[in-house]
Amino acid sequence: MTATIVKFYQTGTHTVGNRLLDPEHRSVQADMRRTNSLNSGHRACQGCGEALGARYAIDAAMQATDNQLIAANATGCLEVFSTPYPETSWQIPWIHSLFGNTAAVATGIAAALRVKGRTEVRVVAQGGDGGTTDIGFGCLSGMFERNDDVLYICYDNEAYMNTGVQRSSATPGAARTATTPAVGAAPGNVFGQGKNLPLIAMAHEIPYVATAIVSELRDLEAKVKRAMEIRGARYIHIFVPCPLGWGTASNQTIHIARLAKETGVFPVIAAEHGELTKVSKIRKQLPVEDYLKPQRRFAHLFSPTPNLAAIAHIQALADRNIRRFGLIDAAPVGAAAGAGDN
Amino acid sequence: MEKPFAITLDVGSSLANKTGSWRTCRPLYVDRLPPCNNACPAGENIQGWLYHAESGDYEQAWRVLTQDNPMPAVMGRVCYHPCETSCNRGQLDESVGINSVERFLGDQAIKLGWKFNPPETVTGKHVLVVGAGPSGLSAAYHLARLGHRVTIQEAGPFAGGMMRFGIPKYRLPRDVLEAEVQRILDLGVTLQLNTKVENIEESMQTGKFDAAFLAVGAHIAKRAYIPAGEAARLLDAMQVLRGMEGEEKPMLGRRVVVYGGGNTALDVARTAKRLGATDAIIVYRRTREKMPAHDFEVEEALQEGIMIKWLSTIKNMSDEGTLTVEKMELDEKGFPQPTGELETLETDSLVLALGQDVDLSLLDGVPGLEIKDGVVQVSHNMMTGRPGIFAGGDMVPSERTVTIGIGHGKKAARNIDAWLRGELYEPAPKHALAEFRKINPWYYEDAPKTVQPTLDQARRQSTFEEVVGGLNETNALFEARRCLSCGNCFECDNCYGVCPDNAVIKLGPGMRFEFNFDYCKGCGICSVECPCGAITMVPENV
Amino acid sequence: MLKQCEGSHAVAATVALCRPEVICAYPISPQTHIVEGLSEMVRDGTLQNCEFINVESEFAAMSVAIGSSATGARSYTATASQGLLFMAEAVWNASGLGLPIVMTLANRAIGAPINIWNDHTDAMSMRDAGWLQLFAENNQEAADLHIQAFRLAEELSLPIMVCMDGFILTHAYEGVDIPTQAQVDAYLPPYEPRQVLDPREPVSIGAMVGPEAFTEVRYLAHAKQMQALKLIPQLAEEFQAQFGRDSGGLIRTYRTEDAETVVVALGSVLGTIKNTIDDLREEGRKIGVLGITSFRPFPTAAIGEAVRYCERVVVVEKSFAVGVGGIVSRDVRTAMREHPHPIYAVIAGLGGRAITKDSLRQLFLTVMDDKLEALTFLDLDWNAVNRELERERITRRSGPIAENLLRDLGVVAARVG
Known part of the structure; x- marks a missing residue:
């Protein structure tokens, strides 16, 4: 009998915590002393993915830096729901300047810290997809190119949610937004090439680029931690479903994120100096319909008659992600092995 | 710091904004009844003891287990584990190997000499237990732990009852049985062997017992009329299996035919094989699908070379050992009907395994008792029509398995305890069942069941060594950790982590969580993302 | 040093x-x-x-x-x-x-x-x-x-x-x-x-x-x-x-003590204005200049006080609010609310056009006679402007103003046309 069962931990690292894991493998979010950098009382919608992603990322950054952190925040939902006078939900030194200049503000903060010899204090810039891929893109690219010591985090909910769900350059093809209504011959957003900011960041060959998703907390935290071990320009792109903008139930936020990953719609990867270093594999591949169907922004793809061409197009994009990043292992996964990626 | 008006704010001040007022639904922590617990005839808190096993605290696991069942090493071998049949994990990959973990815990306890904690109080009451089978031993154990004095009177020369006389050694090694019996006796239970209770009223009066629990096993084999020659070697299953416990092993010959389709038939056939039979053939009147024996036992028997003649009945047996067998066919309702087609089968002995009856003679003359279909009728609290006399196991209307017997013993003990105090035992209300659809299986690691090692075929042909081996610590741990903890919080921290509003308060290890309704907006993510379905959403009264 | x-x-x-x-x-x-x-x-x-x-x-x-x-x-x-x-x-x-x-x-x-x-x-x-x-x-x-x-x-x-x-x-x-x-x-x-x-x-x-x-x-x-x-x-x-240097402050006045006419300006043009004023003073004309150093905050009180006793104010400004006129002059007018005098806005030096002493002298002489329009453009080429306006009057669509003007001025080579 050769039953060589290696470490198996019931829920492995899939759950937020796991009493069976060594303390060093537990998540920041499981910690009773986590910072709650974004505290209760914020005005985000019920089930907000961005609120969740921001707390995940910033708490992890706080732990990685021993609470020596300053954040610059772009205009957008995150800013509006966290700091309406007279209350702020932030527990960390935080500044909001403008919509499109967050990366540059962060550069200024980093420069000030360097000149003051306080390099133990680290800088995070954060914004939504609009503030990152559109209006803030120039400043972001400049920050990358100069390799300033800033971690930029984009919370991508694929449209301008704060202003009422208008299209951004991160809005996927066929998605209905307030400015890409589901009417006419090609309803919803156009199928362009999109603006794949993680790949653009990789093209800058900055020290660290990663994508993450609110449904994979450990991976997200590990990436923030890794980012904080590195000096220079770093970029993390976090996929954060928006119940309001996507037309999903408030309790589905994490589930939808998971579907985005399991269908290959959103690849979860990491790269250092422009080279791919980590790929989070798809656990159980699903067709893109499973991801699209629960979202009202894609409802026109299914009724009154299914838009098979558009669905096939989205499937092809997912398949390309799977091919390009190797999201599925060619070899069968060992049956009883493994405890996740701890 | 001099903070400019309105533009610069004090950190964390949003706590003043009680977003709980947005809520239309509120989350609620619930405990649901895990299907394994629900299915266990012994009423074990399976999920409860697996929880401790998961963290490697086997002694605590054993202690939780033995709150309900004092014989895990036996149970881990002979139980037909309906818990595994109902296990939700079976719908995911394969059921958790609960039975094998139970056996591991039982074996650990024997190996490391774990003992039961003695009762904290002594009641001064004295209870007679008739029969040292699973039900009697179980009742004795529970009564003793409740502080009662217990005397077991056993007609036979050994304790164990059907665990000894009905289950072959290769399924239950006797040292395991003895160790677990001894541990019960170590609680101060008196065991009187070779003491047959002829008349229960008398025995109770003589011994000044305050109550009695009757747990006599079904040792009397049912006979079917089969015309047989004088010299034909015709035995019953109980003779064979009981004989295995004595000095003189039964003489069955090289060709053995067993008649019947229950587990006992298989036990006898497999025993015959081990005693040297070249041909061990089971004759059964229906099909494999209709066979009452458990499929895994059929499978093991077939692996060992046992042959089974389906759809056959035995008409007669000659002196020379020639059996006349008639082929049967199933009618529309699935009942076997004779076809008139006959054949012969040569054998050295024929063993009848057609079921057993209980010897109820000890009840003769007891007023108020009702006996129906060969068993004693009891009320829901296990008491017979005679106040103070309770009964369980094979004696009462029920399926007859060791586990059910153990369960009867526990239930009877609790009722006896209450009755002795002049009360009525009220079991705690059961939670709603934790159904599979309430589970979020994503969160569990993929992990098919650990297959227990099985003894080499060659050794199974000739020895009575245990066929199915135990798990080692590594795979017992693995198996325990496959538990989904259906319907009960196992502190995975998911709710604490996934709340976008930090509205879940973590109370610390073992203390679970609380909602902070000042800030909970009622989004419901915690409920959807709870792996085990322990959070439900209820409408808010607005 | x-x-x-x-x-x-x-x-x-x-x-x-x-x-x-x-x-x-x-x-x-x-x-x-x-x-x-x-x-x-x-x-x-x-x-x-x-x-x-x-x-x-x-x-x-x-x-x-x-x-x-x-x-x-x-x-x-x-x-x-x-x-x-x-x-x-x-x-x-x-x-x-x-x-x-x-x-x-x-x-x-x-x-x-x-x-x-x-x-x-x-x-x-x-x-x-x-x-x-x-x-x-x-x-x-x-x-x-x-x-x-x-x-x-x-x-x-x-x-x-x-x-x-x-x-x-x-x-x-x-x-x-x-x-x-x-x-x-x-x-x-x-x-x-x-x-x-x-x-x-x-x-x-x-x-x-x-x-x-x-x-x-x-x-x-x-x-x-x-x-x-x-x-x-x-x-x-x-x-x-x-x-050891007088630098900064809100405003800086030059020969305004008894001035009937006060010129207001910002920046380097103050030097040329002072030279022009020196000449006019030698001719006995009561004119002085007020330089605004702090435009924001606007020193309303200081300016009001400085121009309180003059008879007129002329603001020479290098900026122009299209559709209205002067920018600095409007703020200066606010400063004169208590003691209103005539105020003239002169738009000068736009896009780097030199502000010459000659032009300023001519300007100041005119203003001292109160013959200046409330809004004046120093050295404006009226011919060029009028030709373009005329062309626009005739043909609604006339092409970019800048190009047409340059063509009129002969600055653009023939190939453009």
Whole structure:
């Protein structure tokens, strides 16, 4: 009998915590002393993915830096729901300047810290997809190119949610937004090439680029931690479903994120100096319909008659992600092995 | 710091904004009844003891287990584990190997000499237990732990009852049985062997017992009329299996035919094989699908070379050992009907395994008792029509398995305890069942069941060594950790982590969580993302 | 130490003495020589403890300064013209957040048509942005104003634009007394930020403020600028005590004591105006000039007092509000509310057109006869303008004004037509 069962931990690292894991493998979010950098009382919608992603990322950054952190925040939902006078939900030194200049503000903060010899204090810039891929893109690219010591985090909910769900350059093809209504011959957003900011960041060959998703907390935290071990320009792109903008139930936020990953719609990867270093594999591949169907922004793809061409197009994009990043292992996964990626 | 008006704010001040007022639904922590617990005839808190096993605290696991069942090493071998049949994990990959973990815990306890904690109080009451089978031993154990004095009177020369006389050694090694019996006796239970209770009223009066629990096993084999020659070697299953416990092993010959389709038939056939039979053939009147024996036992028997003649009945047996067998066919309702087609089968002995009856003679003359279909009728609290006399196991209307017997013993003990105090035992209300659809299986690691090692075929042909081996610590741990903890919080921290509003308060290890309704907006993510379905959403009264 | 040097160089050397900690810049003419000089000083170690950041736009330049200033670093940048407009959003933001950034504005016209030469349109476009705006008359003052600006900005926690005329000052060689480090250190203490991003005492800076408090926030910004009206003369006085030079202040008058006519202007044109006035004074004409150093905050009281006893005021301004007229003159008129006199707005020197002594003399003679229109354009080529207007009257679509004018003027080669 050769039953060589290696470490198996019931829920492995899939759950937020796991009493069976060594303390060093537990998540920041499981910690009773986590910072709650974004505290209760914020005005985000019920089930907000961005609120969740921001707390995940910033708490992890706080732990990685021993609470020596300053954040610059772009205009957008995150800013509006966290700091309406007279209350702020932030527990960390935080500044909001403008919509499109967050990366540059962060550069200024980093420069000030360097000149003051306080390099133990680290800088995070954060914004939504609009503030990152559109209006803030120039400043972001400049920050990358100069390799300033800033971690930029984009919370991508694929449209301008704060202003009422208008299209951004991160809005996927066929998605209905307030400015890409589901009417006419090609309803919803156009199928362009999109603006794949993680790949653009990789093209800058900055020290660290990663994508993450609110449904994979450990991976997200590990990436923030890794980012904080590195000096220079770093970029993390976090996929954060928006119940309001996507037309999903408030309790589905994490589930939808998971579907985005399991269908290959959103690849979860990491790269250092422009080279791919980590790929989070798809656990159980699903067709893109499973991801699209629960979202009202894609409802026109299914009724009154299914838009098979558009669905096939989205499937092809997912398949390309799977091919390009190797999201599925060619070899069968060992049956009883493994405890996740701890 | 001099903070400019309105533009610069004090950190964390949003706590003043009680977003709980947005809520239309509120989350609620619930405990649901895990299907394994629900299915266990012994009423074990399976999920409860697996929880401790998961963290490697086997002694605590054993202690939780033995709150309900004092014989895990036996149970881990002979139980037909309906818990595994109902296990939700079976719908995911394969059921958790609960039975094998139970056996591991039982074996650990024997190996490391774990003992039961003695009762904290002594009641001064004295209870007679008739029969040292699973039900009697179980009742004795529970009564003793409740502080009662217990005397077991056993007609036979050994304790164990059907665990000894009905289950072959290769399924239950006797040292395991003895160790677990001894541990019960170590609680101060008196065991009187070779003491047959002829008349229960008398025995109770003589011994000044305050109550009695009757747990006599079904040792009397049912006979079917089969015309047989004088010299034909015709035995019953109980003779064979009981004989295995004595000095003189039964003489069955090289060709053995067993008649019947229950587990006992298989036990006898497999025993015959081990005693040297070249041909061990089971004759059964229906099909494999209709066979009452458990499929895994059929499978093991077939692996060992046992042959089974389906759809056959035995008409007669000659002196020379020639059996006349008639082929049967199933009618529309699935009942076997004779076809008139006959054949012969040569054998050295024929063993009848057609079921057993209980010897109820000890009840003769007891007023108020009702006996129906060969068993004693009891009320829901296990008491017979005679106040103070309770009964369980094979004696009462029920399926007859060791586990059910153990369960009867526990239930009877609790009722006896209450009755002795002049009360009525009220079991705690059961939670709603934790159904599979309430589970979020994503969160569990993929992990098919650990297959227990099985003894080499060659050794199974000739020895009575245990066929199915135990798990080692590594795979017992693995198996325990496959538990989904259906319907009960196992502190995975998911709710604490996934709340976008930090509205879940973590109370610390073992203390679970609380909602902070000042800030909970009622989004419901915690409920959807709870792996085990322990959070439900209820409408808010607005 | 008196040094013959380019204005940009003088400013760069002086800014360096102010110990800036973060300098961020994007090149735009005519500001380039200033930031080139600073970059060199950072590189060669002359200027230590300073980060020089080459950003990708003026918008980023101001944004970097916002970040660094909010983190407690003395922050400096320089720009001009289109650059100022490109950073406009951040300009407002810096003042709104109360960050004491000092920025040199090498004044330049705004296009289209694109024009790299001097006027004050850029500064005027940001006059309501909440920044203090100080205008230098010459290179010495340009240098000196920067020292005062850092002090003033940090005391008020407000940003300051030091405006100096592009090319006319930035690229002009003059003798400038560059102070010593010890002198500057004695005048300008290290920056102690009013609010700072620091993990030791976390705060949230930049909240969203609704109708319930927005007016109050704006009023408080105004109140702070009003405080500057007192502070600016004090600092100029202290400056004089420390450096022995009269520099800065709110306004500067020249021969206005008995003037019947007071000319008002900002920046380098004051020199030419003074020369013209000297000539007219020799001819017995009672005329003087008032230079506005602090355009924001606007020294309403000081100006009102200075022009109280004159008979007329003429504002010569290098900026123009299309559709209305003068910009500075409108503010000056406000200052004369208590003692109204006729006021003339003269738009001059747009896009770098030279303001000559001759033209000014002619202008002043006309105004002293009260024969000037309320809004006048100095040296306007009426022929060119009228031809274009006529053409437009006839044909509704007539092509770009600039091109047509240039064709009329014979500037554009025949191939264009």
